[in-house]
Amino acid sequence: MTMSTTEEMRSYVTLNEYDVDHVHSTDFPGSYHGYDDSWDFNRFRRNFWIEVTKLDDMEMEFDMVGIDAALANAFRRILLAEVPTMAADKIFIHNNTSIIQSEVLAHRLGLVPIKVDPRMFEFRQEGDEEGTDMDTVEFELKVKCTKNPNVTADLPDPYEIYKNAKVTTKQLKWIPRGNQAALHHNNPIRPVDGDILIAKLRPGQAIDLRMHCVKGLGKDHAKFSPVATASYRLLPKITLKQPVVGEQAERLARCFTPGVIGLKEDEDGNKVAYVDNARKDASSREVFRHEDLKDAVDMKKVRDHFIFSVESTGALPPNVLMCEAVKILKEKCRTFLVELDNLTKK
């Protein structure tokens, strides 16, 4: 085995036509002759870097390089399941004459993302039905559908003829408890989006309910998950093993996501393909369907280059979520170390 292939095996995942090779990370001590894979903090610090490529209130994309898949995955998993948020958990329905069943109404309300910082709250004690201002955010929904007196003509649109024909999250009213009003004065608690449809009503129907939002974890119910999704992909690495010219070059460019393969003209005026931006590639592996191009391209992914994408549900900005995830992992490690210590003591 030559040096270069070992190097490739260690650092790249290979995309073949029918399968993926070198999927597992092997950079632990003793795997390869001539490699020192023992853990070294300084080396890790040298190799590890993070670059945020996109960040707004809802979405973030960043590159995390120089880290093992297990760790990157741990962040993803924690984001999905273990960063707490607030969501409606107990719904007290006083009246519901709408067509929608009470359980379904409660289920829908539960899934509405709430704009509140969960770090300012505690988990509710088990068995506590009422809750305190430290662990509960309360909302009220009181809607009654009536005929719109201003409209006389027979309009085809029921939303014109009737008032409150649509119940949306906008109509959820926050009821501050204790000193919540003062505490959240700058940032009043509300649903993230005001236009989520909860129910449809017709004249005579009404909904009257209170909901208790509590802090919870995504692993208990998806409604507590702070992210729409969090995932990563590996940075693609595409290399041309041989020059591709002319019609083949154009065909090659079409095989990838636009922007991956660039075309430039050489001295003779022929179009020559070159790899422009492999990052854009969606790994569709279309090249492998072209007999003549299949051997000209090498499709790989960089094993330790994670392009993370975090889509928040809106309760917290994604960068904060990421920091929270790191904190949780740290906490887990700390607990683990303590447990290990306890073991050795015994």
Place this chain on the structure above:
Amino acid sequence: MEEIKKQKLAEPIKCVEDKWKLLPAFLKVRGLVRQHIDSFNYFINVEIKKIMKANEKVTSDADPNFYLKYLNIYVGSPDVEEGFNITKPISPHECRLRDMTYSSPITVDIEYTRGTQRVIRKNLPIGRMPIMLRSSNCILTGKSPAELAKLNECPLDPGGYFVVKGSEKVILIQEQLSKNRMIVEMDRKGMVSCNVTSSTHERKSRTVVIMKKGRHYLKHNSLTEDVPIVIVLKALGIESDQEVVQMIGTEDSIMSQFAPNLEECHRLQIFTQMQALNYIGSKIRQRQRWGNQNKTKADEARDLLTMTVLTHVPVVNFNFRPKCIYLALMVRRVIEAQGDSFKVDDRDYYGNKRLELAGQLISLLFEDLFKKFNSELKKIADQIIPKPSRAALFDVVKHMRQDKITNGLVTAISTGNWSLKRFKMERAGVTQVLSRLSYISALGMMTRISSQFEKTRKVSGPRSLQPSQWGMLCPSDTPEGEACGLVKNLALMTHITTDLDEQPIIKLAFNLGVEDVSLLSGEELSSSEVYTVFLNGNILGVVRDYQKLILNFRLLRRAGYINEFVSICSNHSHRCVYIASDGGRVCRPYIIVKRGRPMVTQRHINELTQEIRSFEDFLREGLVEYLDVNEENDCLIALYEYLITSETTHLEIEPFTILGVCAGLIPYPHHNQSPRNTYQCAMGKQAIGTIAYNQRNRIDTLMYLLTYPQAPLVKSKTIDLIHFDKVPAGQNAMVAVMSYSGYDIEDALILNKASVDRGFGRCHVYRNQKCVLKKYANQSFDRIMGPLLEAETRQPIWRHQVLDQDGICAPGERVKDKQVLLNKSMPVVTMSPIQTGNSSEQQQQEYRSVPISYKGPEDSYIENVMISSNPEEAFLIKVLLRQTRRPEIGDKFSSRHGQKGVCGLIVQQEDMPFNDLGICPDIIMNPHGFPSRMTVGKLMELLAGKAGLLEGKFHYGTAFGGDKVEDICQDLMRHGFNYLGKDYFTSGITGEPLSAYIYFGPVYYQKLKHMVLDKMHARAKGPRAVLTRQPTEGRSRDGGLRLGEMERDCLIGYGASMLLLERLMISSDQFEVDVCGECGLLGYSGWCHYCKSSCNVSSLRIPYACKLLFQELQSMNIVPRLKLKKYSE
């Protein structure tokens, strides 16, 4: 000029785009459930009048002047009597809710005599007729969707069923061998016979000409033995042997075969008609008869030949000639088939079948009831008129009781037992409750055909798919198991004919060159130059140029001079032309092709899309015509335009119409292994989804609904046509085809917990509780009491917690097991009258509490409470209960390709694999499900669905068409996905890439009604059966789990005797008995009653069933004695 013309002629026939648009146009006027409605309409508008005409007069033996004559009969529109002769129109939904019958009054105009007066009465009710929904008398017909919504009715509901006592009943289509047709059969011994089942309004009979020992006989139910055929012919008035032979045929082959018959006749010394009649008369089965006893044998024979043998051949003034010709032809057919097995008819051939629909069945029933009604009137008249001491004159109107006809119809439809004395018909299971599991199951039920064939017989003929069923019956939709192939379903474009008037057709046939039989001699009938012409099984005459007859006939039909459902076809092996106008034939429309070009052109279709043209216009202009199974045999039908040759006569409208409603839901069914489509047809009916737009107004005994149903991403034309996308039953799940965790073996599915949290597969189960507050004969009645209060707290007791002040549960409350829904109590004394007088007024009526309580392992919510009155004026209370269920391990799911599986594991989202876009699957399915099932359609559905997502459109997977996989894959590729639909995935557990690419995309998944919650069962201790003291059986009785024979054998083989003892006795029905060692009989409490001593009595443990056996044996004078021995000896 010439050149251009030639070119034009040679160019290929252009495909007409969107030919399928004819289909919605067709379905508007015919098809799906229209056959039920048409048939019922025909009955209440036409047939019922004919029945009245046939039984119009009632006379009395007591008074020759008395008569009752029906002048007219009408079926009104549905209404309900609210007492005091006040009626109000009623809607079907009200009937469903209030457990009433959706029926309308049958009224008659009559003329009768009262004393010496002649009286005419109009609009006299004689009974009530259940009305088929959406039939001509139903209030729903012709209503707009908005009006239907006001009546709480779903605009997509097809109708075609009845609402009887609150439940929806369908009269299934019944398949029968066609009546009045000759069928030549060969039995296993090679014996040939020719059968005719004749049927008229009055009588049904079966006549057979059989061949025995080289001679031919007539076999009939009312004859004790088979009668030689020549004798029958002689009895029918053909005395000379020459004439007999001429009638049968003078070809050598026929004559030589027939000769023994003549010899036999001579041997029996029968030469004249009288002798023959006497001979037959002596063979008549004797029946008990009243009256006219003094008939001679010959008269009886003549009557028999006139009335019962071949009843459908008319005998006018004892002119037996038509019957002779018919009989002779039967003999001829037998002789021909003797030498040539190709001349034997096929019973299973679909042209020989007739489908009986609701209208025909009800008309049989009604005629029976009407006759009974009239005979009862006659009986009353006979009884009352002779009585001298009468104050008022006999008025027959006062004796016309409505309930006879009403109850007769209602009980027949609600029980499904069709018993007609007249035809000795006794049929059970004619009606079924309309299955409302899903929209498809209801629709599928309306197209179902049940065969009269017994299910137990193991023959393949009637069960197998007949080539003649092409296009008429769905090749996929049939149940598995015992009813396989016997229960069928109509295809999408099938129509079933109703009866048509014969007279104009007869007239026309004679004008088109048919020579009347009655004018011909026998010789001419069997001439090789002519074809015999039949009309509905009766011989009409002969024709020389049969091709011209058929051609002209068809031209006239296409021009609209004859009804479009009259069929004509030739049969060369019979040398016959068959014209049919009877009801129950299946037919479907085809595009007419003339001179190699289809008549329907693009222009016509364009006009259809612009709605200037309707399907009727296509028929009227002779562009499209209906062909029944027999006529299809005469045609050359091209499947596609490019297959048209110069001989082609017709063109298929759309090939996917050979499938039925249920099979039409399957995307790409032509790529699946055929049994898979059959499985899906059965499973589509169990899928939970939407029932109808009025589902939330219904109070059914059991109803399953999906919380978030979705329209399928991959549709088919059928789905559009039946509006499945508006009332869907399933959800589009992202499916990854890969293995995961080992909990996916044997077709188990892995579900994503986050998807389930977000509402995937969530469903509602609705159940109802019913209660009627009865009034009793002694003026007492049931009552409902408010909740009982606890003494200290003044709060309702726990069992009564959900009750309102009125004693009825409150909507929105959550009920737990054993809580009371309706606190009903019932008077203890219901029969004897309450004593009147002062003392009894103070005496309180005693009541017994009979609460209706909720039972179930899981809590329910009360959705609704309905309080109404039923037709008996009693209070009717219905409580609708609701459960919401999220999928759990063990729930059953299925895709649309017969691939069912249970949920094996629900996995956290973070453990799910994800692709580069971060998408996790909702369902993981094991790839082992594919190789053996060969459901390529599912693979294609996944691809088409995925491409549809990316393009933002629905793809079509219509049978024998649909979007091409190649185009779909191109779409995928264009959006940066793999051409083959396989994505690069990362494991959610390790975070490393998966070493295989994963086939991933949306597939429409159905949640089936089988859920663990309804099936789970376990028991430690519990109820026991009274007789045997063994644990009860079955989940519903909280029964034990049986250690059966085979399990027992295992334990015996293993030698686990103590375990056996424990399972079979100690844990079951152990019983301690005292046995006397002296006599070996059972004693009691240490005393042997037989020996009158207690010295040898010992106590031992035996199964109670064993003790029971001993005692039962003793009761039969058998003494079982137990011999006891010390264990140590």
